[in-house]
Amino acid sequence: MRAITIRDDVLRYRDDLPEPIAAADEVVVDVTQAGICETDLQLVRGYMGFAGILGHEFVGIATSGSFEGQRVVGEINCNCRACPRCDSGLGNHCSKRTVIGIDRHDGAFAERIAVPQHNLHSVPDTVTDDEAVFVEPLAAAFEILQQVKVADSDRVAILGDGRLGYLCAQVIGSSTRRMTAVGKHRLKLDRFARIGVSTVNLDDVDAEPVFDVVVDCTGSVTGLPLALSLVRPRGTVVMKTTVASRHHLSLAPIVIDEITLVGSRCGPFDKALAALQERTVDVSDLITHRYPLEGAEAALESAAQHDSFKVVFDVQSNGA
Amino acid sequence: MRAITIRDDVLRYRDDLPEPIAAADEVVVDVTQAGICETDLQLVRGYMGFAGILGHEFVGIATSGSFEGQRVVGEINCNCRACPRCDSGLGNHCSKRTVIGIDRHDGAFAERIAVPQHNLHSVPDTVTDDEAVFVEPLAAAFEILQQVKVADSDRVAILGDGRLGYLCAQVIGSSTRRMTAVGKHRLKLDRFARIGVSTVNLDDVDAEPVFDVVVDCTGSVTGLPLALSLVRPRGTVVMKTTVASRHHLSLAPIVIDEITLVGSRCGPFDKALAALQERTVDVSDLITHRYPLEGAEAALESAAQHDSFKVVFDVQSNGA
Numbered sequence: 001m002r003a004i005t006i007r008d009d010v011l012r013y014r015d016d017l018p019e020p021i022a023a024a025d026e027v028v029v030d031v032t033q034a035g036i037c038e039t040d041l042q043l044v045r046g047y048m049g050f051a052g053i054l055g056h057e058f059v060g061i062a063t064s065g066s067f068e069g070q071r072v073v074g075e076i077n078c079n080c081r082a083c084p085r086c087d088s089g090l091g092n093h094c095s096k097r098t099v100i101g102i103d104r105h106d107g108a109f110a111e112r113i114a115v116p117q118h119n120l121h122s123v124p125d126t127v128t129d130d131e132a133v134f135v136e137p138l139a140a141a142f143e144i145l146q147q148v149k150v151a152d153s154d155r156v157a158i159l160g161d162g163r164l165g166y167l168c169a170q171v172i173g174s175s176t177r178r179m180t181a182v183g184k185h186r187l188k189l190d191r192f193a194r195i196g197v198s199t200v201n202l203d204d205v206d207a208e209p210v211f212d213v214v215v216d217c218t219g220s221v222t223g224l225p226l227a228l229s230l231v232r233p234r235g236t237v238v239m240k241t242t243v244a245s246r247h248h249l250s251l252a253p254i255v256i257d258e259i260t261l262v263g264s265r266c267g268p269f270d271k272a273l274a275a276l277q278e279r280t281v282d283v284s285d286l287i288t289h290r291y292p293l294e295g296a297e298a299a300l301e302s303a304a305q306h307d308s309f310k311v312v313f314d315v316q317s318n319g320a
Numbered sequence: 321m322r323a324i325t326i327r328d329d330v331l332r333y334r335d336d337l338p339e340p341i342a343a344a345d346e347v348v349v350d351v352t353q354a355g356i357c358e359t360d361l362q363l364v365r366g367y368m369g370f371a372g373i374l375g376h377e378f379v380g381i382a383t384s385g386s387f388e389g390q391r392v393v394g395e396i397n398c399n400c401r402a403c404p405r406c407d408s409g410l411g412n413h414c415s416k417r418t419v420i421g422i423d424r425h426d427g428a429f430a431e432r433i434a435v436p437q438h439n440l441h442s443v444p445d446t447v448t449d450d451e452a453v454f455v456e457p458l459a460a461a462f463e464i465l466q467q468v469k470v471a472d473s474d475r476v477a478i479l480g481d482g483r484l485g486y487l488c489a490q491v492i493g494s495s496t497r498r499m500t501a502v503g504k505h506r507l508k509l510d511r512f513a514r515i516g517v518s519t520v521n522l523d524d525v526d527a528e529p530v531f532d533v534v535v536d537c538t539g540s541v542t543g544l545p546l547a548l549s550l551v552r553p554r555g556t557v558v559m560k561t562t563v564a565s566r567h568h569l570s571l572a573p574i575v576i577d578e579i580t581l582v583g584s585r586c587g588p589f590d591k592a593l594a595a596l597q598e599r600t601v602d603v604s605d606l607i608t609h610r611y612p613l614e615g616a617e618a619a620l621e622s623a624a625q626h627d628s629f630k631v632v633f634d635v636q637s638n639g640a
Contacts, residue, residue: 085553093553093577147578224571233405233413242572251544252562254583257413258467261581263574 003110055109143267375429463587
């Protein structure tokens with residue numbers, strides 16, 4: 001089958017890969033559409049040392065199991081469902097887990113993918129494929145509200161004007177309207193402005209510690225020091241993006257100002273699907289570029305460019 | 321008067337300093353006893369660039385105000401009591417604050433010290449000076465329970481076998497008995513063992529992420545990476561000590577394992593005084609060395625040694 005792989009940091013489109021073999025608890029999904037995420041760009045740079053088929057944001061059609069023939073999205077953590085962590089509700093942190101397209105489990109930049117049955121969620125008819133492809137990152141945005149209580153009087157800063165920052169802004173918008181997005185790109189910031197979020201260019205940031213909550217979606221080592229300069233004493237910094245490189249910074253402000261730092265990763269798919277169905281989150285105009293799998297390199301390059309927002313693979317297209 | 325100053329990282333005992341001048345809201349306290357803390361050692365190394373009289377843990381006798389003639393201890397943050405932060409209960413984080421013996425306010429390694437009246441707390445008769453001198457660090461230990469909910473089933477690791485770690489262990493002991501102290505010094509770890517805390521030498525630590533809460537009291541840049549290796553996914557790391565130097569580490573585990581990092585500084589004096597009065601915390605055998613102010617250098621050297629625990633200045637002694 002056709003798919004996009006990385007190995008030793010080399011990205012390749014291939015049309016000669018074997019079909020996925022579903023394990024006992026897995027279902028093969030015909031992938032319809034798959035989205036490129038910042039983590040994919042980091043993986044290509046060597047983060048996690050992943051080798052295999054890339055891609056973890058997808059929508060497709062289940063070919064067997066209880067959702068056979070239905071459109072589905074899939075959670076990315078493949079847990080053992082037997083260990084103490086899984087038993088205690090920490091399945092996403094199962095120490096035996098593999099992660100689709102990230103850690104020892106082939107991903108969704110492929111015609112077909114094997115996914116554990118219990119990871120799948122049916123997509124309601126009113127949610128399009130173009131919307132459903134955002135469920136995974138949207139769920140990650142909802143994870144913030146599972147972890148941090150945001151009051152309607154809270155001032156929230158979103159660092160990073162990209163895809164994830166924009167989803168976080170929409171999700172947090174259900175709790176407070178007092179939001180400011182900090183970014184480098186006027187066109188991207190304009191998206192935030194259109195949904196009522198104040199915007200400020202990174203170069204013009206007034207580093208006053210006035211925000212109750214700061215969400216770092218920069219995917220950069222510069223995000224955390226900026227967040228610490230903006231959060232008020234006893235405030236909260238949410239670290240929403242992983243960074244492959246090391247930080248070199250003073251953490252004394254965390255102690256002196258009694259900051260709470262919260263690492264945040266995968267979130268609840270049910271909340272993301274409900275938000276799309278109820279139209280409380282709008283992702284309808286976020287896809288700026290579409291590629292067939294054959295366009296792997298161009299697609300990933302595009303996803304790293306300033307003029308793109310969401311780049312997706314139309315997987316069933318053959319590029320003709 | 322006699323006092324111990326630092327300026328440009330030089331520690332000096334002096335007997336020619338002017339008497340403190342109390343501001344309108346301040347009271348002069350005759351210092352009886354003052355304790356040396358890890359922060360003092362960091363200040364001598366240049367942390368905060370402090371210049372003035374050192375010392376922020378003390379017990380003494382108020383010479384005026386509503387506590388005149390009474391034994392008192394004093395909170396160290398001198399707040400403006402007028403700004404929005406002070407109004408909202410964040411007085412310890414007042415942006416105009418000075419901090420006794422740490423930041424632009426002369427400290428307690430002196431015969432007399434001027435302290436804001438509202439910072440003072442009366443010491444109950446049943447609490448000795450040898451105990452009261454621990455109120456400030458003990459309050460800092462109680463701050464942890466103000467910030468983090470510790471359940472009786474929680475496993476807690478205390479990193480650092482020194483003074484603050486031991487106070488934290490006693491305070492957290494009211495919430496859970498499942499505690500492990502990690503340190504380098506057998507004699508210090510033995511103190512923890514005597515109050516029922518499991519102990520392990522740093523060299524023998526099994527870096528399994530099994531602790532619900534890890535409290536870093538090491539005062540070292542090595543504390544945080546160790547804490548991150550010991551805390552379970554979705555667990556909490558309390559950063560209890562400031563470190564003057566920069567950290568150089570990967571923070572990706574905070575995101576991947578969804579760790580919460582909580583900076584923790586000064587705490588509630590009333591809870592510390594109540595614990596000493598009610599004997600729920602025992603500090604009776606912690607003072608290992610006593611010096612007159614004249615013994616400044618020897619005292620601070622002693623406080624940095626492995627065979628000392630708490631080192632105090634008996635301020636009214638003249639070394640004769």
